[in-house]
Amino acid sequence: MKKNIPLIILAILAVLPLTGTSTYMLHIVILVIMWSIIGMSWNLLGGYCGQVSFGHAAYFGVGAYTAGILYTKFDISTWWGIPLCIIVVALFSLVLGFIVLRLRGPFFALATLASGEVMRITAENWVDFTGGTMGILIQKRTWVDKTWYFYIILIIAAVTFILVKKLIHSKLGYYFVAIREDQDAAESLGINTTLYKTIALCISGVLTGIAGAFYTSYMGYIDPHVAFALHDISIITIMIVMVGGVATFWGPFVGALIMVLLAEFIRSMPGLGTAHQTFFGVLLIVIIIFLPNGVVGDFKKLKRLVGLGRASS
Amino acid sequence: MTSVAIEVFLQTLIAGLLLGGLYALIGLGMTLIMGVMKIINLAHGELMMVGMYIAYWMFVLFNIDPYLSVFIATPILFFLGIALQKFLINPVLKVEAILPENQVILTVGIGMVLANLATIFFTSDYRSTPVSYATNAFYLSDYWKASPIELSLSVPWSVSFILAVIITISLWFFLARTDTGKSIRATAQDTDAALLMGVNVKLMRVVTFGIGSGLVGAAGCLFLPIYYLFPSLGGQFTLIAFVITILGGLGSTIGAIIGGLILGVFESMTATYIGMGWAPVGRFVIFVVCLIFLPGGVASLLKRKKLGK
Numbered sequence: 001m002k003k004n005i006p007l008i009i010l011a012i013l014a015v016l017p018l019t020g021t022s023t024y025m026l027h028i029v030i031l032v033i034m035w036s037i038i039g040m041s042w043n044l045l046g047g048y049c050g051q052v053s054f055g056h057a058a059y060f061g062v063g064a065y066t067a068g069i070l071y072t073k074f075d076i077s078t079w080w081g082i083p084l085c086i087i088v089v090a091l092f093s094l095v096l097g098f099i100v101l102r103l104r105g106p107f108f109a110l111a112t113l114a115s116g117e118v119m120r121i122t123a124e125n126w127v128d129f130t131g132g133t134m135g136i137l138i139q140k141r142t143w144v145d146k147t148w149y150f151y152i153i154l155i156i157a158a159v160t161f162i163l164v165k166k167l168i169h170s171k172l173g174y175y176f177v178a179i180r181e182d183q184d185a186a187e188s189l190g191i192n193t194t195l196y197k198t199i200a201l202c203i204s205g206v207l208t209g210i211a212g213a214f215y216t217s218y219m220g221y222i223d224p225h226v227a228f229a230l231h232d233i234s235i236i237t238i239m240i241v242m243v244g245g246v247a248t249f250w251g252p253f254v255g256a257l258i259m260v261l262l263a264e265f266i267r268s269m270p271g272l273g274t275a276h277q278t279f280f281g282v283l284l285i286v287i288i289i290f291l292p293n294g295v296v297g298d299f300k301k302l303k304r305l306v307g308l309g310r311a312s313s
Numbered sequence: 314m315t316s317v318a319i320e321v322f323l324q325t326l327i328a329g330l331l332l333g334g335l336y337a338l339i340g341l342g343m344t345l346i347m348g349v350m351k352i353i354n355l356a357h358g359e360l361m362m363v364g365m366y367i368a369y370w371m372f373v374l375f376n377i378d379p380y381l382s383v384f385i386a387t388p389i390l391f392f393l394g395i396a397l398q399k400f401l402i403n404p405v406l407k408v409e410a411i412l413p414e415n416q417v418i419l420t421v422g423i424g425m426v427l428a429n430l431a432t433i434f435f436t437s438d439y440r441s442t443p444v445s446y447a448t449n450a451f452y453l454s455d456y457w458k459a460s461p462i463e464l465s466l467s468v469p470w471s472v473s474f475i476l477a478v479i480i481t482i483s484l485w486f487f488l489a490r491t492d493t494g495k496s497i498r499a500t501a502q503d504t505d506a507a508l509l510m511g512v513n514v515k516l517m518r519v520v521t522f523g524i525g526s527g528l529v530g531a532a533g534c535l536f537l538p539i540y541y542l543f544p545s546l547g548g549q550f551t552l553i554a555f556v557i558t559i560l561g562g563l564g565s566t567i568g569a570i571i572g573g574l575i576l577g578v579f580e581s582m583t584a585t586y587i588g589m590g591w592a593p594v595g596r597f598v599i600f601v602v603c604l605i606f607l608p609g610g611v612a613s614l615l616k617r618k619k620l621g622k
Contacts, residue, residue, distance in 0.1 A: 052414040054421075099601050102608075106353040106417050110555050111600070113355075117552065118597045125590045230548060235421060246412055274433055281425035285401060288419050292408050 006161065013154055017147040026146045030218065032253075032260045033150075033157045034211050038233075039240040039252025040164050041207035046238070047247035048168060049200040050180025051101070054109045055116030056208050057234040061227035062092050063209025065123065067216040068136035073129075078138055081213035082156075089209030093202040101197045104183065113234065120228030135223025142217065149218050156214065160207055165249060167203070176200055177247075208237075231277060239280060243287055245294030254295050324464055325585040326578060331467075333577020334474040335535055338481060339550060340557030340569040342528035348501035348564025349521040352402075352416045356424035357554050358547030360526050363427060364390050364533030365542050366435060372442050372537075379442055379537040380476060386530040394526025397423060398519050424547060431544035441541045444469065473535040480531055481570060484524075488566065497521055501564055529554075549593065556600045562612025571611045575599070 013033075017026060038056065046052045066088045067081025100111040123130045130136070143149065167173050175196045178186040187193050216222050226232075236259060244255025262283070266276045291298040339361065346354050354360075367389060368382035377385070401423065405416050412418075449468035488494035499507040500517045508514050557576055561568025576599065583595035603610065 046412070050412065052412060052417070099604065102604060106414060107559070109414055109417055110353060110355075110552075111604075114552055114555075114597050114600060117548075118594055121590065121593045125588070125594075231425065235425065238418060238421075242418065275429060277425045277429035278433070281422040281429065284422035284425070285419060288415050288422070289401070289404055289408065292405075292415055 010154075010158055014151075017150055023146055026150055028260060028264060030146065030150055030153055032256045033153045034214065034218075035236075035240055035256035035260060036253045037153075037157050037160050037211045038208050038237050039244065039256050040160050041204040041211075042237045043241050043247065043252050044164055044167065044176075044207075045200045045204035047241060047251070048173060048180060049176040049197060050183075051197060051200065052105075052109045052238070053112040053201075053204075054234050054238065055112035055114070056204075056237045057228045057230060058096070058112070058116040058119045059089055059093065059205040059208040060212040060215070060233050061116075061119055061123065061222075061224070062089050063212030064216045064222045064227040065130060065136075065212075066209070067213040068138070068222050069129065071138055071216075072131065072136055077142070078213070078217040079142070081216060082210055085209040085213045086206050089206045090202050092209075093205035094198065096205075097198045097201045101194060101201065113230070116228055116230060116234050120224045120230075123224040123228060130224070133223060133225070135221060135226070136216070138216065138220040141220050153214055153218075156210060161249075163203075163207075168249075172196065172199065236280075239284055241294070242284065243294055245296030245298070248294065248296040251294050251296045258295070320463060321585065325581050327464065327466065328470075329578030329581030330574060331470045331474045331577070332581055333574035334477045335532060335573075336553055336557055336577050337570040337573025338477045338532040338535070339529055339554045340561065340573045341481065341484065341566060342525035342532070343554040344558045344561060344564055344566065344569040345497075345501075345521055345528070346525040347558060349497060350402075350518055353420070353555065354522075354525065355417060355420040355551055356397075356427060356547075357525075357529055358550030358552075359424040359427040360390060360394070360547075361529045361533040361536070361550050362431060362542075362544065362547040363393065364530030365537050365546075366431060367530070368534040368537045369440060369442060369542055372444075379444065379534050380472065382537075383476065383480075383531045383534045386534050387527040390530030391523040391527035395519050395523040397526075398522035402522070403518075424551070428544050428547055435544065437544055439541045439543045442537050444538050446538075467539070469538040473539060476535055477532070480528070484528065485566065493517075493520065497524075552593075552596065556596050559600060560603050560610055562610025565610065565612035565615075567615065568610050568612035575611075 013029070016029065021029075038060065042053065042056055063081070063085040066085040067078040070076045070081050070084065071078045096115055100108055100115060103111050124133050126132070127134075168176075175186070175191050178189070178191060179193050179196060183193055212227065215227075240255035240259050241252055242255070243258055244253065245251030259280075262279070263276060266272050266279055272279075287294065291302065295302060339357070343354060343357050346352070346357075364386040367386040368379045371377040371382045371385060372379055401419060402416055405419050408415065446468050451466040451468065451471070452463065488498055496507070496512045497517050497520065499510065499512050500514050500521075504514055507517075553576065557569055557572040559572075560575060561570070561572030576596065579599055580592045580595055584592045587595070607613065609616075
């Protein structure tokens, strides 16, 4: 039974557009799935390999811009961005990994944060190539209806899920966890830590880049502040995994669901819209202090807390 | 080189040095916290933003000069830092979690809340303090009539720089001469040994976080007359502080000062010769070059020289 849960969820999601859900609902579901892909890819690098990246917006943005520039410069459909960005982002991750993977722990975190910022500034200033702060507008959307977008992102998510699961249960996954637990010990046992960290970074970057390329096709507009956003992408990615559960398969899904719904809820409340970062920040602080392993990771603790609350009342 | 080119170069160099002195003050706070607590405070720039808003409102409401606000903002930030450390960061240090970077992510959360609260209360407008001396400057030709080149020195920049130097020297005096300062340095060098020698490590951590916050608050006051103010300015200064810390060598005070000066000069050169918008990329370049060729920072060079004797 437990083995079939992913299939059951996939089946339920697959028939969702046929049941006549509203466009808005479908939009929310697409966003949740897109964020869970980004969350899963971050989780691979951050949760399993222990390299906490604060700059996943860099990969997201490079993927998004690959698709966008294909459209503006070469007049090709943005959908080609998804296969192409695998190569582009993999190369980009290799170059970036060469620099940032020399660092450990908090220093790695800050170097990745800086890399995201540098990509944003480059995109802003390299006007000839990226269109600068004007951004890229895709004039003709592929479909008006959201159903096809939904199926495409669902397939990407399913592939990502299987890939991450296979990776984690393979030898590679154990190397990743070994590096997270103690890098020096892993090195002394003959694991080429630099190589495996680079692999983790490349896979994680490429998956995020694919989500970025999808974002360009889906939203039809990107600019440096959207695609390379520090708070709205890099930090949200971390929050999704932290809230959902670090190093768990279902964490990114739960986290994405909670975060997207919370964001929509705050947006719909009059007068609260500007305060959404305060809510996110407070949620992050509360989660780190009370549920450091996230909702999924600390599920038992959460259940006990809720149970205690009931008993006392 | 024509005299104009020399003039531009010297002017850029002066501007860079003045900027670097202020950067050093920002970097000092971070390097202290990093040395003692071994964590990076990603809310550093946001704390500076809080200091700037304190100075701004002091100026607007009570007409207190931003330079005098140093004496108001620094204590407030000191206690804010202590409160953050005691009630938020300390509990997390004890919590068991898969990722050891939880404290860093926590400071990101703190920074987000601070920046967003500032946006809510003060709106995201750009503000500046209209001090009367904002555009005053010293000119070289006023003092030396026959000078072949013309150089100018802005009054608020020079005052900020001098005050930054004074604060830095008093901090050095505090660290080198007082008991508390020595305890802080001992904690930074070896926590366990300091504990065995009877240093109250827990208290030192709290005090250090307070001092780091106070320093960056003072830097905010000094930056106010020469810079504009908006709620999201924290992020870029956090990055600057971090680059300085890496450049100077982790936890090294002298290194942070030299790192700040190098970064200031480099940034002002990039702005003059390449373009205003690229200065932040210049920061990253210097960061990468430093990591690859000089991973120990300036401090390791100084140490090598000492050993060579």
